[in-house]
Every structure is written in C-alpha cells, then in structure tokens.
Amino acid sequence: MITTMAGTGACPECGAATVSIHEAMPWCAGCEWNLDGYDRARQAREFGWSWIDRRTHRLAARLTRHQYAALVARPLESSGPGLAGVLTVGVSLLLLxxxxxxxxxxxxxxxxxxxxxxxxxxxxxxxxxxxxxxxxFGRIDPDLEVLTRDEAPELHALVEEVAGALGAPVPHVIGVDSDINAYATSVGLRRRRVLALGLPLWGALDGQTRVALLGHELGHFVNGDVRRGPVTQPALTMLGTAADLFRPAGGVQGGGILELIGEWLGRMVSWTLSKLLFVGHLVLVATALRDSQRAEYLADEMSARVAGTAGATRLLDVLLSEESVALVVRQGARGGHGAATWRAGLARSLDGAAERLPLVRQLSIREDTSLFTTHPPAGLRHRMLTARQWQDPRVVLTEDRAGRIDAELARHYERTGRIASWSA
Structure with a gap:
C-alpha cells in the first residue's frame, strides 16, 4: 500500500510530502531525503547490535552511492579488477x-x-x-539437473547465440533447478563454466527478459567479477574457516583449580584469535564485494546490450517481485498449468504494480544496501540502465522459439510445479 504524508510528514529538504510503502520508514520520493536511513523494524540484523548495524548501514549507503556516481558517467567496459579486486588477489596470494x-x-x-x-x-x-x-574450488550442485545438447538443443542454441553476441565463452554445463534464481559460476580445478536456470523464474519470464537473464549471467564470465576467480577464493573463505577452527569448544567438567585456570586461559586465547580472524574475514569480504558490485553493473550493461534496455530493466523489476513470481507459479502449478500460465500471471502482476514500482525501486536502495551484499540495490541497477544510452536488442527470442524451448523443458517444469504446489 502507498501512503502519502503531509504536514509534519513533509520533507525537510524540499517540502514535498513524504511517502511510504510496506510500512517502511517514510522518505521523499523527489529528493530522496531519508532514503539512506536505517530502518530498524524492516532491515535484517547483521551484527546483532542496533548501534553497530546503523553505522555500518550508513557506511554501506555512502559507498554504494559513491560507486553509482562514479560509474554512471563513464563506460562500463571491463578493464580487469579494480583496486578492491587487486587487493583481494594480493591477500589471497599471501594466504595461499x-x-x-x-x-x-x-x-x-x-x-x-x-x-x-x-x-x-x-x-x-x-x-x-x-x-x-x-x-x-567448488563442484556442481547435486540438485542441478544437467541438460545435454541432445535433451535441449534449442536452449543450448539460444545460450550460444547470446554468448556470441556478448563475446562471452559458452558454458560447459547448462542445468536447471527449482529455485527462483539463476547463476553462473566456475567449478573445479579446470574451472568448468556452469549456467544454472531456476525454472520458476525462467518459466515466468517472457522472451526478452529470458534473453536479458542469459545476458546477465553469461556476462559474469567476462566482467571481471572477483568472486569467480580461482586466485581470490582464499581471501573470501580462508580467514572465516580459520575463525571457525579456533572458536572455543565446550569446556570439560571437573578437574582441579589448575586445570580450570588453564582451560580458561586457553579459551580466552582461542576466543580472541577467533574474533580477530573473523574481523579480518569481514573486512576482506566487504572489500571484495565492492568490486563484485561493480561487476554486477557491468553484467546488467551486457544484459541490455543483448536483450535491449527494455528487456533488461523489466528483468530487474521481476527480480524485485520475487514474491509475485512464487505466487503465480504456485497457483498455476496447483491448477495444473505450466509455464505459459506462469508468464501470463506474472505479466498481469507487473502491469497491476506499474504505479507502485518506482517506489519499490527506491525502497530497494535502502533495504538492499549492505557491506556484505554481492549485488547493488536493484533500484540503482535499474537507474543505471535508464541513465545510459538506450539499446535495442541484438538477440530476439520469438514466441515460437520460446515455445520450443519450453517443450524441451516440459518434464522439468512438471517436477518444478509439483515442488511449488507443495510449498506454503
């Protein structure tokens, strides 16, 4: 629900009425006053102490805004890792x-x-x-259903066409699962490229948003994302693993005074070392994720390049409407309907929310900001694309071709539908 507040709810910066949705802390839709504020009632705790969470949120908001301002006015072409990426690689090599x-x-x-x-x-x-x-170095998720070229030739062909339009390498493995998500990663010592498509999301998307999704995920193979480099893995995991190893275990029962003193001293040393290692882990992860967020903006740019700006921005609106995706898939599955019904339901949901979507995008700037998130807020990602030159699609997915792809995935859609229909 959208509410407008006047009088005492007027913006102190520009005097306009403040707005709020989902009972969030009010902000000004015009000048965005209070949009970077910390909303204790709605935002997840990260450290458990409100005074720390409030300060880290403010720091994350400043860094996120600064990064957006630095990137919006210049080309987003990948030129290798930035300063954060170089630092992450250096620390990884030292740890290794x-x-x-x-x-x-x-x-x-x-x-x-x-x-x-x-x-x-x-x-x-x-x-x-x-x-x-x-x-x-990771491995293929056991829940991922791998699709061979013989099983899904049309899907493989589309992925290859999108990769060719982007100048990106073709994945070694293409698979599907039942999550409302999609991801691209590299696994194993040989760094085999894996593309995973969550069928509830894929099935609910129309043609150009499917192309946009492929463009974004395949873009991660060429956008210099620090999380996907084999050399940077130690910096993202090693100190956290060490902190877990040194975390004090439960104490022993009984024993004399000397044993108790020795155990207490040992636990204090272990606790201190564990906390120091964990703080180091947090600092390294927060640093690396700055570069990761830059890579997400570039993946969005590549998505728009191949699917067109309209398709890429619509995809971001769908990602902001994950609950709607889950709802239309669940309702469709319970009625025995497949992907075509999911798409129609999501299209109606987005059309009905068109007036509210600008505020939803703005609110995401507050609620999706964190030092430890891998993605910039969807609202800023949408704003980045619309602020840049409008792009027409290089790859067009027609309804006939989308239908052939859906026919290849029919058995997998049925399984996904059964899982969705059981969910609450």
Missing amino acids: AGVLALAAAGVWLLFAYPFPNFAVVFGVALIALAVALRPR
Missing part, C-alpha cells in the same frame, strides 16, 4: 603462501628428528591445519 608454508613446515617436522618425538605431533597438527584451510 601461508597455507603452503604450514604444510611444508609440517612435513619438515615429520622427518627432521628421529622418530618418535613430539615434533611429529606438531608436524601432523600443522599439516591438518593446512588441509582444513586449503582452497576449495
């Missing part, structure tokens, strides 16, 4: 060198002295620590 040093020291202790000796115990401990901290 540290893990190799732990492993080497452990092996040296195993053979440096005649067996048996206490050095072996320390050597095994160092090797175990190095193994626990080793980089993980």
Whole structure:
C-alpha cells in the first residue's frame, strides 16, 4: 500500500510530502531525503547490535552511492579488477603462501628428528591445519539437473547465440533447478563454466527478459567479477574457516583449580584469535564485494546490450517481485498449468504494480544496501540502465522459439510445479 504524508510528514529538504510503502520508514520520493536511513523494524540484523548495524548501514549507503556516481558517467567496459579486486588477489596470494608454508613446515617436522618425538605431533597438527584451510574450488550442485545438447538443443542454441553476441565463452554445463534464481559460476580445478536456470523464474519470464537473464549471467564470465576467480577464493573463505577452527569448544567438567585456570586461559586465547580472524574475514569480504558490485553493473550493461534496455530493466523489476513470481507459479502449478500460465500471471502482476514500482525501486536502495551484499540495490541497477544510452536488442527470442524451448523443458517444469504446489 502507498501512503502519502503531509504536514509534519513533509520533507525537510524540499517540502514535498513524504511517502511510504510496506510500512517502511517514510522518505521523499523527489529528493530522496531519508532514503539512506536505517530502518530498524524492516532491515535484517547483521551484527546483532542496533548501534553497530546503523553505522555500518550508513557506511554501506555512502559507498554504494559513491560507486553509482562514479560509474554512471563513464563506460562500463571491463578493464580487469579494480583496486578492491587487486587487493583481494594480493591477500589471497599471501594466504595461499601461508597455507603452503604450514604444510611444508609440517612435513619438515615429520622427518627432521628421529622418530618418535613430539615434533611429529606438531608436524601432523600443522599439516591438518593446512588441509582444513586449503582452497576449495567448488563442484556442481547435486540438485542441478544437467541438460545435454541432445535433451535441449534449442536452449543450448539460444545460450550460444547470446554468448556470441556478448563475446562471452559458452558454458560447459547448462542445468536447471527449482529455485527462483539463476547463476553462473566456475567449478573445479579446470574451472568448468556452469549456467544454472531456476525454472520458476525462467518459466515466468517472457522472451526478452529470458534473453536479458542469459545476458546477465553469461556476462559474469567476462566482467571481471572477483568472486569467480580461482586466485581470490582464499581471501573470501580462508580467514572465516580459520575463525571457525579456533572458536572455543565446550569446556570439560571437573578437574582441579589448575586445570580450570588453564582451560580458561586457553579459551580466552582461542576466543580472541577467533574474533580477530573473523574481523579480518569481514573486512576482506566487504572489500571484495565492492568490486563484485561493480561487476554486477557491468553484467546488467551486457544484459541490455543483448536483450535491449527494455528487456533488461523489466528483468530487474521481476527480480524485485520475487514474491509475485512464487505466487503465480504456485497457483498455476496447483491448477495444473505450466509455464505459459506462469508468464501470463506474472505479466498481469507487473502491469497491476506499474504505479507502485518506482517506489519499490527506491525502497530497494535502502533495504538492499549492505557491506556484505554481492549485488547493488536493484533500484540503482535499474537507474543505471535508464541513465545510459538506450539499446535495442541484438538477440530476439520469438514466441515460437520460446515455445520450443519450453517443450524441451516440459518434464522439468512438471517436477518444478509439483515442488511449488507443495510449498506454503
């Protein structure tokens, strides 16, 4: 519901009436006064203390606005990682060198002295620590249903056409799942490229928003996203893993006074070390995600380049309407209807929300801002695209072609529909 507040609810900056939706803290739709404010009632806690969450939100809002202002007036072509990305790579290399040093020291202790000796115990401990901290390169999600070219030739052809229009590499694996989401990633030592399409989302999209979704996800293979580099993985995970390893476990029962004092001192050292490592982890992740958000803007630009600005901005509005997607898919599935009904239902929902959508986009600027989010607020992403030169689509997905793709996915749609119909 949209409400307007006058009198005492007037904007102190420009005097216009303030607005609010979803019972959010009011703001000015014109000059955006109070849009960067911290709404304790609606925003998720990150640290658990309101005074800290309020300050980190303000910092995130400043950084997010500054990044938008810096990018909106210049080309978004990828020129490699920015300063945050370079810092993340440097820290990752140092951490990786540290893990190799732990492993080497452990092996040296195993053979440096005649067996048996206490050095072996320390050597095994160092090797175990190095193994626990080793980089993980990911694997294909076991819930992902991989689609071969023989199973889905039309979908594979469309993905290849979009990749060609963007100058992006073709994924090694294309799969579907039952999430209202889509993602592109690289897994394993060989960095196999994986494209995953959530069928509730894919089925509810019309032709050009499907192309936009593919353009955005495939754009991640060429947009310099720091999260997808194998070298940067240690900086994003290693200190967090170490903090978990050093977190104090439950104390032992009984024992004398000396045992209790020793245990207390040990727990204090472990607690302090765990917290220091966790703070370092948070700092590194927050730094890396600045570069990741820049990459998201570039992926949106590539989405508009291949699907047209209209298709790319409509996709962002759909992503702001995830509850509507879930609702139309669930209702359609319970009525025994497939993707065509999902699309029609979502189109009606978006048309009915057209008047409210500008405020929904604005509110996302407040509620989707965080030091630890991988994406900029959808409202700023939409604003970035509309502020740039309008683009016509390079790839057009006709209704006939979309229908052939849906026919290839019919069995998977049925399974997704059954899952959706069971959900609350």
